[in-house]
Amino acid sequence: MKYLAMSFLFLVGLAQAKPTFLDSVQRLKWDDLEVVWIEDDKFPRFTASIFFQDGALSDPMAGLTQATFDQFTAGTSKETQRQLAEFFDFYGANLKHTVTHEYSVLSIQALTKDIKPVMGKVCEIFKDAKFPEDELNSYVSRSRSHLKNLVTSHSALADRIFRSLSLEGTIYAKPVEGSLESFGRFTSKLLKDRLAQLNKTKKILYLSGPAGVKEMRDVLRKDCQWSHEARATAGPLKKPEPESVIYLADVPGDANQAQIRIGRYLTYDEIKGKSDQFQFLSTFLGGGFTSKLVQELRVKRGLTYSAGAYVSMQRDYGRAGIITFSKNETAAEAISIIRDVFQEVGAGVVTPQEFEHQQGHLIGGYAFGFEETTAFLGQIMQYDHQGRDLEELVNFPQTIKKMTPATLSQADLEVYPWDRMTILVLGDKSLAKSLSRIRPVKLIRYEDYL
Amino acid sequence: MKTLILLLLLAGCSTGDKRTAATAPKPKTLADSINLDVTEAKLPNGMTALIVPNNKLPIFSLYLFYKVGGKNEVPGITGASHFLEHMMFKGTKKFGKNSLDFIIEGSGGSTNAYTTNDQTVYYENLPSGQLGTILDIEADRLANLNLDEDEFNKERAVVLEERKMRYENSPRGQLYLAMVQSLFKDTPYGSAVIGEIPDLKSVTRDQIHQYFKRFYAPNNLTLVLVGDVDTAKAQAMVKQKFGGIPASPTVDEAHAELTEEKFQSRVRADQVVNKKGESPSPIFMLAYPTYKVGHAKGYALDVLSSILGSGKSSTLINEYALIKKPVATSVYAAHQQLEKAGFFFIGGELVRGVKLEDFRRDLKKKLAGYCETEVTDKNIQKIKNNYLVDLYAGLDTNAGLAQFLGDRQTLFEDWRFYKTELELYEKVTVEDVRAACHETFKKPSVFVSVWNKHK
Incomplete structure (x- = not known):
C-alpha cells in the first residue's frame, strides 16, 4: 500500500521524519520536462498539474492568458467545442486552470486507466487549438455580462476593487481576469499566439497517482512535443504610496452591510525570507475562530460574522489584507478596532497565552497539509515557484516553535503600518459620515473597476 | 442535500483493460467493490457511533450529526436550530465560557458546524492524541451546555449579520429563498433555515433551551470518527463519555409528528x-x-x-x-x-x-x-x-x-x-x-x- 508513501513518517514524530519526508517526493526528468511525482494508489485516478512559468504579466491586455485557458477547449481543426466537452465529460476528466500574474497551471484529473486518451487529447489541443471566432465572441459576450453583474456579490466586487486599488502603480495592477475594456480586444489570433508562447514556456509537471501514471511520459513526448524556455522575470517593481483616505464604493439599492478590506502591496524585499513569520502573523490575526480579530470583532462585540487575515506571497511580491464586513451602523467601529489590533500587536501587547495558543494551532495543524496528495503537491509547487528549499517545509513546525512574541510584533509592524494601509469600504454612500471620523473619504464608482 | 453518488459502469470508456470477455472474471458491481471498514456501536441510551480507523497520518476527523434542523421549527422560533448551533460553541459547565474553540485550535485542530433543513452537524479535525479531549467536549456540551444570557444576545447580533450576508445583501440568496418559500409554502421546508428576522430578534434564551433539551440527546445523535484511532479504545471512550447522558423522552414523538404529507x-x-x-x-x-x-x-x-x-x-x-x-x-x-x-x-x-x-x-x-x-x-x-x-x-x-x-x-x-x-x-x-x-x-x-x- 503506497497511499501517501510519506505518511508513516508522522508516526515516528516530526523531529525524526525529515529524510523520509523528502524521499516521498520524486523529482524526475522526462526528456526536457521536469516532473515532481508523489505516488498515491488510494484510488485509481491521477492528477496532473502542468505548471507554466508564465502568467498574466505577459498579457498585452488584461485577461489574455485567462481567456486562453478559458477557451482552451473551444475547438481544434478536427473537433468542435461540444465534441471536446463530450470527450472529457465522457471520461469523467476534469480540467481546471489557475492564472496568476507570475504563473499559470492547468490541472487534469481523471481515472488512471484513461491516461492515454485523456492526456493525448490535451496534447492535441495544445498543438491544434483554433479558438474559433464564434466561440470567442460568445465567451466575450458572457464574460462582459457576468462582470457587469458582479454587483450581485458584494464580497467578490469588494475583492476586485480592493485588488485594483492596493496594486495601483505596480505591474500587477491589471486584473488577471480581464476587464470590460480588454474583453473587446481579444481575437483568435491573439489567443493562438498566447498558447504558442505557453507551449514554449518552461513547464513543470506536478503529478499524483499510482505507478501507472508513468505511462504519461510517452504521451507527452509524442503528442505534446513541448519545449521549455525559461522566461525572464518582469521589470522593476514600483512601490505604490497609497492615499490616506477611505475609498467608499457605493452600490445600488439599500445595502445594510458594509464590506471592509484593509491591506497593502508588499515588495520583494519586504517578503524575502519572511514567509513563515508572515504566515504566523496571518494565523494570529485572522486564521480561525480564536484569532485576535475574530475574538475582538465577533466574539466580544458581535460586529461581524467573519473576519480573516492573509499574507499571500508570490515569487516577486506579496499582498497582505484583512477581509470582514459589518452592519452600516458599526462599520467605522470595526475599522477602528482593526487599527487598534494592528497597533497593539505591533507594540507587543500580546499575552503569552495568546502567543503560545497560535503556535500550537499552526504546529498541531501541520499534518493536515498532507492529507490530500494534491494539496501536498500544491505546497511543493509554491515552494518551487518561490525558490524555497523544501527543507523549510519540513522544518516548519520547528521554525514556528522558535518564534517569539518579538518576532510576531516585528512582522506586524512590517506588514500592517496603519498609515500605509489601503482601506476600501463597499456599501451605502451614507457610510461616508461615520467613516470620515477615521480618514477622509473618497467616493468611487464600482463601475470604474469592472 | 444532494446525495453523493457513483457508479463503476466504466466498460464503455475503458481503454486500458486488454482482457477478453472469455477470460475476464465476472465483473464486480460497485457495491461489491466499495467495502468500508466501519465498526458500529449502539449505546443503551440510543446513540449510534461509527468508527473507521485510518492510520496513514496522525490525524482524525470527528463528526456529530444531530437530527434536528429547519424542519423541526415552528413559526415564532424559525432559525432556532441554527441559532443553537452558534450557541454550542459558547462554552460548557466543565470547559467554561468561550473556551471550546481555544482548546481545539490550540492543539492544531479546526472546528465548525452547519445547519440544514434536516440536521445540524458539528465537526472537528484534530491531531492524534486529542481524542479524549474532544470527546469530553462534545459530551459535555451535549449534557451541560452553557446558555449564558449575555452571550446569547451578543450572538443574536452575529446571526443577524449572517442572515444579511446570505440573503438581504445577496441577490442569489434572495433567489434561492424565494424559490423555497414558493415551492414549499406552508410546509416546514418553506422558510430560511437561518430564520426569519422578527423571530431572530424575539426568540428568547429559554425557548432555545427548551428546543435544545428536546432535540440534543444521544438518541438523536450519530457520532462518526475516522482517522488515526484504535477502534476498541475509541469505542470504549465514546461509551464512557456519552453512555451516562440520558435519552430525550420526547424526541421520537417530535419526529413522528412530522409526517411526509x-x-x-x-x-x-x-x-x-x-x-x-x-x-x-x-x-x-x-x-x-x-x-x-x-x-x-x-x-x-x-x-x-x-x-x-x-x-x-x-x-x-x-x-x-x-x-x-x-x-x-x-x-x-x-x-x-x-x-x-x-x-x-x-x-x-x-x-x-x-x-x-x-x-x-x-x-x-x-x-x-x-x-x-x-x-x-x-x-x-x-x-x-x-x-x-x-x-x-x-x-x-x-x-x-x-x-x-x-x-x-x-x-x-x-x-x-x-x-x-x-x-x-x-x-x-x-x-x-x-x-x-x-x-x-x-x-x-x-x-x-x-x-x-x-x-
Whole structure:
C-alpha cells in the first residue's frame, strides 16, 4: 500500500521524519520536462498539474492568458467545442486552470486507466487549438455580462476593487481576469499566439497517482512535443504610496452591510525570507475562530460574522489584507478596532497565552497539509515557484516553535503600518459620515473597476 | 442535500483493460467493490457511533450529526436550530465560557458546524492524541451546555449579520429563498433555515433551551470518527463519555409528528415570482417538486440533472450559453433531496438584454423534448463515469468519509445504505430517466427571478 508513501513518517514524530519526508517526493526528468511525482494508489485516478512559468504579466491586455485557458477547449481543426466537452465529460476528466500574474497551471484529473486518451487529447489541443471566432465572441459576450453583474456579490466586487486599488502603480495592477475594456480586444489570433508562447514556456509537471501514471511520459513526448524556455522575470517593481483616505464604493439599492478590506502591496524585499513569520502573523490575526480579530470583532462585540487575515506571497511580491464586513451602523467601529489590533500587536501587547495558543494551532495543524496528495503537491509547487528549499517545509513546525512574541510584533509592524494601509469600504454612500471620523473619504464608482 | 453518488459502469470508456470477455472474471458491481471498514456501536441510551480507523497520518476527523434542523421549527422560533448551533460553541459547565474553540485550535485542530433543513452537524479535525479531549467536549456540551444570557444576545447580533450576508445583501440568496418559500409554502421546508428576522430578534434564551433539551440527546445523535484511532479504545471512550447522558423522552414523538404529507409542495399551478433585487441582469430558478431522499425515482432524476446541467457538454449550457449569441452567462441543473421531500431545479444568469419572459417560455417549452433527445445510453454512461470520479474525490479525506457515513446513517438510519444507492444507480436505465423526466416536467412549477428592473 503506497497511499501517501510519506505518511508513516508522522508516526515516528516530526523531529525524526525529515529524510523520509523528502524521499516521498520524486523529482524526475522526462526528456526536457521536469516532473515532481508523489505516488498515491488510494484510488485509481491521477492528477496532473502542468505548471507554466508564465502568467498574466505577459498579457498585452488584461485577461489574455485567462481567456486562453478559458477557451482552451473551444475547438481544434478536427473537433468542435461540444465534441471536446463530450470527450472529457465522457471520461469523467476534469480540467481546471489557475492564472496568476507570475504563473499559470492547468490541472487534469481523471481515472488512471484513461491516461492515454485523456492526456493525448490535451496534447492535441495544445498543438491544434483554433479558438474559433464564434466561440470567442460568445465567451466575450458572457464574460462582459457576468462582470457587469458582479454587483450581485458584494464580497467578490469588494475583492476586485480592493485588488485594483492596493496594486495601483505596480505591474500587477491589471486584473488577471480581464476587464470590460480588454474583453473587446481579444481575437483568435491573439489567443493562438498566447498558447504558442505557453507551449514554449518552461513547464513543470506536478503529478499524483499510482505507478501507472508513468505511462504519461510517452504521451507527452509524442503528442505534446513541448519545449521549455525559461522566461525572464518582469521589470522593476514600483512601490505604490497609497492615499490616506477611505475609498467608499457605493452600490445600488439599500445595502445594510458594509464590506471592509484593509491591506497593502508588499515588495520583494519586504517578503524575502519572511514567509513563515508572515504566515504566523496571518494565523494570529485572522486564521480561525480564536484569532485576535475574530475574538475582538465577533466574539466580544458581535460586529461581524467573519473576519480573516492573509499574507499571500508570490515569487516577486506579496499582498497582505484583512477581509470582514459589518452592519452600516458599526462599520467605522470595526475599522477602528482593526487599527487598534494592528497597533497593539505591533507594540507587543500580546499575552503569552495568546502567543503560545497560535503556535500550537499552526504546529498541531501541520499534518493536515498532507492529507490530500494534491494539496501536498500544491505546497511543493509554491515552494518551487518561490525558490524555497523544501527543507523549510519540513522544518516548519520547528521554525514556528522558535518564534517569539518579538518576532510576531516585528512582522506586524512590517506588514500592517496603519498609515500605509489601503482601506476600501463597499456599501451605502451614507457610510461616508461615520467613516470620515477615521480618514477622509473618497467616493468611487464600482463601475470604474469592472 | 444532494446525495453523493457513483457508479463503476466504466466498460464503455475503458481503454486500458486488454482482457477478453472469455477470460475476464465476472465483473464486480460497485457495491461489491466499495467495502468500508466501519465498526458500529449502539449505546443503551440510543446513540449510534461509527468508527473507521485510518492510520496513514496522525490525524482524525470527528463528526456529530444531530437530527434536528429547519424542519423541526415552528413559526415564532424559525432559525432556532441554527441559532443553537452558534450557541454550542459558547462554552460548557466543565470547559467554561468561550473556551471550546481555544482548546481545539490550540492543539492544531479546526472546528465548525452547519445547519440544514434536516440536521445540524458539528465537526472537528484534530491531531492524534486529542481524542479524549474532544470527546469530553462534545459530551459535555451535549449534557451541560452553557446558555449564558449575555452571550446569547451578543450572538443574536452575529446571526443577524449572517442572515444579511446570505440573503438581504445577496441577490442569489434572495433567489434561492424565494424559490423555497414558493415551492414549499406552508410546509416546514418553506422558510430560511437561518430564520426569519422578527423571530431572530424575539426568540428568547429559554425557548432555545427548551428546543435544545428536546432535540440534543444521544438518541438523536450519530457520532462518526475516522482517522488515526484504535477502534476498541475509541469505542470504549465514546461509551464512557456519552453512555451516562440520558435519552430525550420526547424526541421520537417530535419526529413522528412530522409526517411526509406535511412537507409536500402545495403548488397546484405554474407560478411566476418576480423579486426586485440588485441584479442588473436577471438571475432565475425554475423548480419542480420531486421526491424525498432515497426514493427510487430520485436516482434517475440525479442522472437527469447532470445530463441537463452539469459540465460543459451538458444540454442547457450548449443550448443557452455556449452559442454564438449567448442567452445566459451561466446555467445549471440540480436535484436536491431532503429527508421528507425533494426538488429539481434549473438556474442561471441571463445575458443583459435578453427578454426574461421569452427565455422562461422557451425553457419550459423545450424541457419535455429533452426527455427524449438528451436521455441516451451514451449520456447516462457519461454521468455514471463522472459520479465515480466525484466519489473518489469525496472519500479522499477522513472528513469526507465521515460526512458520507453520517449522512447515510442520519437520513436512512443505516450507513450501509450506500450499497443500496450504488445498486440503484447501477440499475438506472434510459427508460427510468425518461419516465422521471416526463413526470417531473409535467408537474406545476415555480419560476423565480431576481432583477433590478422588477417592481
